[in-house]
Amino acid sequence: MLQMTQIQKIYRTELIETHALRELSVTVQEGEFVALTGSSGSGKTTFLNIAGLLESFEQGTYLLDGEDVSHLSDNERSAYRNHKIGFIFQSFNLIPDLNLFENIDVPLRYRRFPRADRKQRIEHALETVGLASRMKHLPAQLSGGQQQRVAIARAIAGEPRLMLADEPTGNLDTTMAQQVLELLEEIHAAGTTIVIVTHDQGLASRAQRNIQLVDGKVLEEESPHTQEEIPQAVMLNGGEPLAAQL
Amino acid sequence: MNPGPMVSALLRNKTGAILVALQVAVTLAIVINSLYIIVLRVEKMNRETGIDVANVIITYVRGFGDDFDVVDSITNDINLIKSIPGVVAATVSNHVPLSGSGSGTGLRTVADLSIDSISTARYRWSEEGLDSLGVKLSRGRNFLPEEVNFIRPEDDPPAPASILITQDLADALFGEEDALGKTVYWGSLEPSTIVGIIGRMHGSWVNWDKLGNVVIQPGKPAYTTNKLIIRVEPGMRDELIPVIEETLGESNRARVVKSVRPLEELAARSYRRDRGMAIILSIVISLLIGLTALVIVGLTAFHVTQRTKQIGTRRALGARRIDIIRQFMLENWLITTMGAFIGVVLTVAVAYWLETSFELERLDWSYLPIGIVVLWVLSSVAVFAPARRAAAVSPAVATRSV
Numbered sequence: 322m323l324q325m326t327q328i329q330k331i332y333r334t335e336l337i338e339t340h341a342l343r344e345l346s347v348t349v350q351e352g353e354f355v356a357l358t359g360s361s362g363s364g365k366t367t368f369l370n371i372a373g374l375l376e377s378f379e380q381g382t383y384l385l386d387g388e389d390v391s392h393l394s395d396n397e398r399s400a401y402r403n404h405k406i407g408f409i410f411q412s413f414n415l416i417p418d419l420n421l422f423e424n425i426d427v428p429l430r431y432r433r434f435p436r437a438d439r440k441q442r443i444e445h446a447l448e449t450v451g452l453a454s455r456m457k458h459l460p461a462q463l464s465g466g467q468q469q470r471v472a473i474a475r476a477i478a479g480e481p482r483l484m485l486a487d488e489p490t491g492n493l494d495t496t497m498a499q500q501v502l503e504l505l506e507e508i509h510a511a512g513t514t515i516v517i518v519t520h521d522q523g524l525a526s527r528a529q530r531n532i533q534l535v536d537g538k539v540l541e542e543e544s545p546h547t548q549e550e551i552p553q554a555v556m557l558n559g560g561e562p563l564a565a566q567l
Numbered sequence: 568m569n570p571g572p573m574v575s576a577l578l579r580n581k582t583g584a585i586l587v588a589l590q591v592a593v594t595l596a597i598v599i600n601s602l603y604i605i606v607l608r609v610e611k612m613n614r615e616t617g618i619d620v621a622n623v624i625i626t627y628v629r630g631f632g633d634d635f636d637v638v639d640s641i642t643n644d645i646n647l648i649k650s651i652p653g654v655v656a657a658t659v660s661n662h663v664p665l666s667g668s669g670s671g672t673g674l675r676t677v678a679d680l681s682i683d684s685i686s687t688a689r690y691r692w693s694e695e696g697l698d699s700l701g702v703k704l705s706r707g708r709n710f711l712p713e714e715v716n717f718i719r720p721e722d723d724p725p726a727p728a729s730i731l732i733t734q735d736l737a738d739a740l741f742g743e744e745d746a747l748g749k750t751v752y753w754g755s756l757e758p759s760t761i762v763g764i765i766g767r768m769h770g771s772w773v774n775w776d777k778l779g780n781v782v783i784q785p786g787k788p789a790y791t792t793n794k795l796i797i798r799v800e801p802g803m804r805d806e807l808i809p810v811i812e813e814t815l816g817e818s819n820r821a822r823v824v825k826s827v828r829p830l831e832e833l834a835a836r837s838y839r840r841d842r843g844m845a846i847i848l849s850i851v852i853s854l855l856i857g858l859t860a861l862v863i864v865g866l867t868a869f870h871v872t873q874r875t876k877q878i879g880t881r882r883a884l885g886a887r888r889i890d891i892i893r894q895f896m897l898e899n900w901l902i903t904t905m906g907a908f909i910g911v912v913l914t915v916a917v918a919y920w921l922e923t924s925f926e927l928e929r930l931d932w933s934y935l936p937i938g939i940v941v942l943w944v945l946s947s948v949a950v951f952a953p954a955r956r957a958a959a960v961s962p963a964v965a966t967r968s969v
């Protein structure tokens with residue numbers, strides 16, 4: 322589903338260069354639930370931005386759903402994001418002036434779905450996250466957990482192949498975080514590939530596989546689950562299998 | 568792009584939108600009414616006068632001394648002027664059309680003082696008067712030389728047998744009937760016969776609604792101060808003004824040449840309030856349009872800054888740059904249109920007030936759609952730069968924590 326090889330990302334200012342990712346190679350198979358962990362500044366968000374085609378990179382190759390997306394135009398990247406990727410952000414990123422229905426409608430409109438199709442998708446997504454009765458409410462009228470569920474509904478309404486979540490429970494209390502996590506597990510169980518970026522080890526432990534980043538490199542990978550549950554060999558820097566590294 | 572969610576978002580966050588809409592409304596009302604006033608003033612200044620204004624020179628001469636012979640002086644001056652190459656015709660006149668200075672009278676079609684007279688400007692000049700102003704007779708004849716005599720201040724001449732009148736005055740006096748050959752009566756009830764009809768000629772007072780009503784009596788005013796009307800060949804006016812001034816100045820030390828000026832200058836002075844009004848209103852319109860554009864730019868730039876994360880999120884969710892530009896353009900179009908609707912009502916109200924309070928002509932309603940289209944274009948141009956800035960927001964902004 323996602324195959325990054327030798328990805329390098331450098332942020333430059335007039336005075337300094339910051340190597341956010343150093344020859345990073347990560348592979349995520351279709352249907353996996355992977356958690357990327359790391360401390361602040363380890364490159365988690367940069368990885369997510371590149372994985373979600375939100376940012377470009379200097380070196381390396383990136384295959385998304387089998388296609389090389391390294392040299393896509395800005396419009397093509399927009400279309401890829403819209404069609405193939407669902408985003409869940411730490412601070413939900415709902416548009417405050419739009420109600421829940423309209424918020425979920427935003428990416429569907431960019432995709433030019435017919436009105437009836439959009440309505441059906443929005444209602445189904447809201448039912449999935451248990452907020453069908455509140456579709457006319459504004460985000461400010463909801464709790465944090467509910468807002469994140471709306472964000473999840475927005476992400477799943479377009480039936481993406483890949484879902485990228487940036488600290489999805491970072492702004493939630495334990496109970497709400499648990500609800501959101503269960504929701505993500507349900508979505509994963511339905512066949513969607515999920516990659517979560519988090520520094521919450523509890524959340525990461527619920528994933529099939531953990532990848533730990535340090536200074537823009539993969540430090541180690543581990544699976545909280547049995548080896549059989551990992552669909553494919555995990556790739557480390559340089560594309561070598563984890564088993565070979567170990 | 569369906570504006571539905573945008574409208575509901577605007578309605579939920581309406582203060583800025585309402586302020587801009589009101590600005591647009593006020594701009595529309597002031598711009599349309601001001602523009603209409605400007606057009607009326609410009610049309611007024613550019614009216615066809617019937618006079619060859621560009622090629623006419625006016626000279627004021629004043630005699631002094633007990634032995635000053637005004638008749639002799641005028642005769643010599645006219646002959647001298649006509650001898651200058653490039654001069655077409657010259658006459659002495661009691662007043663100068665378009666100058667703001669003149670005299671008026673009332674004419675009747677019947678000798679009955681109980682009947683209201685028709686007001687008209689009155690001039691007195693020689694058989695060369697028409698040619699001196701470049702005025703054309705449409706029918707009838709000019710004065711004959713024998714009908715034209717010098718008239719001194721102490722003279723009290725009877726009403727002339729023959730007069731010329733303009734078509735406007737003929738229409739006012741006789742309506743559909745042909746005025747040529749008809750008799751009219753002065754305030755003294757003395758009769759005169761209309762021997763010629765002038766197609767068009769403006770009188771002295773450019774703000775008078777009966778500017779086209781003019782009657783000409785035959786005669787050569789011979790007063791202490793006299794006005795000479797001189798017409799020259801096209802293009803020679805400015806060249807001949809100093810020549811005329813010098814020739815007259817040297818020829819007779821018993822009178823002073825007070826001024827030699829183009830009629831165009833005198834007419835421009837008469838229209839200076841109209842011109843001033845047009846200029847002031849043009850400045851007001853420009854400032855207001857500029858201010859409105861700045862307000863739109865400012866509000867949009869503020870929205871872009873305020874909604875940077877939202878824009879980044881939209882980009883992350885699949886919006887192309889053009890979608891972001893469209894969103895801001897459409898949002899602005901909705902606000903401008905809302906303002907235009909309010910502006911139409913305001914424009915009509917202001918137009919009605921101007922019409923009833925200042926007797927301004929009724930607003931030409933075709934200005935409304937033109938004004939709305941102009942505001943749409945203006946607001947679209949104003950919003951484009953900040954909208955492009957919004958489109959340049961990186962989708963990666965969506966994952967930033969601030």
